Amino acid sequence: MEIQQLKLKNIGCFTERTFDFSDLTVIFGDNRTGKSTLVYALFFALFGKHLHTGLKPKDLCRKGEPFGTTVMYFNKNHNEDFKLHRSTAGVPKLYGKSEPEIMWSPILSDDPENLSADSSISHQVASLTSFFRESELLYFLQDMKPKHNKTLLQSLIRDDDLQSVRSKFKKALRLAKETKKTAAYAVPKQVPDLKQIKTLKQELAGVEKRLGETEAEYKKLLRNKEKGINPEVFRLLQQQYEEKTKELDTAIKSKEQNPPLEELIKKKAELEKQLSEKASLAQCKDDFYRHIVAYEQNKKDLQLRIERLMDIKKRSECPTCEQPITIEQVSDLISKLEKESVDADQNLGKVKEKFKKTEARLKEIQRLEKAFGKISRQIEDMHHLDKKIGKLKDQPAKIKEELGQYERLGNMGDAQERYRHEKKLEDEQKNLERQKERVSQNIRQSEEMLRLAGENNKNLQIAARNVLLCDVAKQAIEDAADAMTRGLLDKVRTGIRTWGENFTFLKHFDIDMTGGELLPIIQARGYQYKLNQMSKSERIFLYLMLKLALGDALGHLGAFVLDDPADGLDKKRKETLAYLLLEVAKKRQLIVTTNDPVFAEQFSQSLVVRL
The missing domain is CATH 3.40.50.300 (P-loop containing nucleotide triphosphate hydrolases)
Known part of the structure; x- marks a missing residue:
């Protein structure tokens, strides 16, 4: 064109x-x-x-x-x-x-x-x-090292997309293998087979058959049961008689272990009388404490006044007006105050003694309060036991009378035997029901495991097929890419030779591309120079030659x-x-x-x- x-x-x-x-x-x-x-x-x-x-x-x-x-x-x-x-x-x-x-x-x-x-x-x-884009040659000359180990030819034909496709196929194969590995882990090592499930179903049928026979025999026994004598009622009466008798004996023994009720009531009254002093003692304790504080303060004041008078006595004059004061006057005042101080000490000691006695009495009252609470609880327990004994006292005799009526009916031996047989059938029914449930559960679990194993095996087969498909697809794209690269390389070499025949520039150079590295080299004077060893003029010519040769190869x-x-x-x-x-x-x-x-x-x- x-x-x-x-x-x-x-x-x-x-x-x-x-x-x-x-x-x-x-x-x-x-x-x-x-x-x-x-x-x-x-x-x-x-x-x-x-x-x-x-x-x-x-x-x-x-x-x-x-x-x-x-x-x-x-x-x-x-x-x-x-x-x-x-x-x-x-x-x-x-x-x-x-x-x-x-x-x-x-x-x-x-x-x-x-x-x-x-x-x-x-x-x-x-x-x-x-088309030769702006600065395309300049970028080629500045960056001589192909990135990511790509060859010059791969860079020119934009091999990134092809490499991306190949990477995606490799990734798909890796993911398929991981999926297969996960599916293989999900398959249980021991899977129940159909023969085991069949054996369990046969066992279930046998259990159901025995259960049906037992239920039929039990219903027949109930229909033929003798009227008027019920061994179960007799047994329950005996059990009730024993329980009531034991409960009554326990209540009587508990009452005997406690002191008499009259004695407890008397002790409680005495304690109440003693505890009535608590309020007055507490008031006295507070009063004594206030007196102690007042006496101690008065003593401190007297001691302070004595010390001041002693100081005045030494100076012989008033510290305020500096008037002379006789020693006799000061000595009389000091003696008077010392006497008052001694009286204050005596009164303080008496008040403290009373305070300690009052405090000890209050502690004793606290102990009495605990004893009072204990006696009150004992009295309540005695009242409760009296009510309980009164309620239970006549019950054993009434139950004993009913038992005597059953004994007078006679034929208790056959009734007891029938009752024991009835009880045996009931126990056997319960055991068979539990056995039936256990076998049914085993069958359900085995069938569920078999179903899951089938699904897991199916998933494993699908995963294995996907691995095979991905492997084949990966190999196919690899082969196609290699074939395309080899074919393109052959066409590029042919194009370079064809263009080389029209250039006088190639009288001393032979441009070739190795099949292993796919890198262009120049042979000159018996030596091979790689791309980054070429002169800039050689690189310009090489790049232009490759663009033209690619045009001949690709169109x-x-x-x-x-x-x-x-x-x-x-x-x-x-x-x-x-x-x-x-x-x-x-x-x-x-x-x-x-x-x-x-x-x-x-x-x-x-x-x-x-x-």
Whole structure:
């Protein structure tokens, strides 16, 4: 395919502009003059997509305009012309004509939305093999070490998606194995079989049969039971007689263990009389305490006055008015106060003695209160025992009389034997009921375990099948990826050899790619140089060669669009790149954009379009 002309309207910075293209067209302009916009417009005109996957076609519209349009003129095989009209907000239209003189004829498509200039190649492949993005070469030259152990070829063909798919298949296989392992743990090691369940059901049938026979015999015994003599009633009367007699004896013994009631009542009255002193004693104790405090304070005051008088006696004068005082006067006052102090000590001692006696008496009253409470409880117990003895006293005699009536009826031996047989049947019924429940529970548990084991085995089989499927799928994707890589590598090698025949640059170099490492190497003067040992010129040439060879291997448009490929290169490398592009233009149409005047001067001015 050869691109002849592109008309733009309301695209990016272009209000309306027409570009004509030849075998080699160099678009030269300063920054922000529309060079990259032209590249994006070319890709949009070809495929209706934005070259950057993160952007949409409507992002190409001129600011403030509702939509933009492109019209591309191109031909195929140099014998048929086409016109592709595309809008950012409409359906594309394709026209064609086989002769220059005839009118354009519309070409209908089953899927107008996905209409492209070349249906033999997808826009993803074309973006790799036919478009050279801005600074793409500069990034390659700056970062020579492939990340994550990826080869240069893998980086160019964007091998990340393929590696992601392979990783997902590996993860699916790992998860399937873990699921199988979990399912295997859920399967019990010992599972009851059908034979064991059958044996349990037979045992249950035998138990139910014996239970039915026992119930029938018990009902028959009840129907033939002799009237008037009920051994169960006789037994209950005997049991009741023994219980009442024992209860009466216990009550009498308990009463005998306690003192007589009259004595307890007398002691209680005496204690009440003694306890009546409690309030008055407490009042006396408080009064004595106040007297003690008053006497002690009075004693302190007297002692203080004596000390002051002793001081005055030494000075022989009044400390207030400084009048002379006779020693006899002071001595008389001191003697009088000392006598009062002695009397106060005596009174204080008497009051303290009374206080101690009162306090001891109150403690004795506290002990008497405890004794009073104990005697009160004993009296209540005696009254309760008297009532109980009075209630039980006549009951054993009445029960004894009823027992005598039963004994006079006679035939108690047969009744007792029938009762024992009846009791035996009841016990046997209970044992059989418990045995039936136990066997039924074992059957239910065995059936539930068998059901769960079946479900777990089914899950285990499904998990094993999933492991097999994931393993097969993983191996298939591995084989497919390896086959694709090997096939792509062979095609790339063929493309490099084919392009190498057209370049005089390769007179002393042989470009090859090893099958083991998939790394490009250059053989020169008998030595092999890896990628990071190449000169910058060799790297530029290698990268361009790989892009062209990938186009031959994966498919290309017949045109090679390069957006500012000389960005960041020095003059020598710009000259090298220009020389290489001139040789590429002999076999493939080239559209190159640049803002570098030095790089643009490397081409004939007739090939340069200025913005």
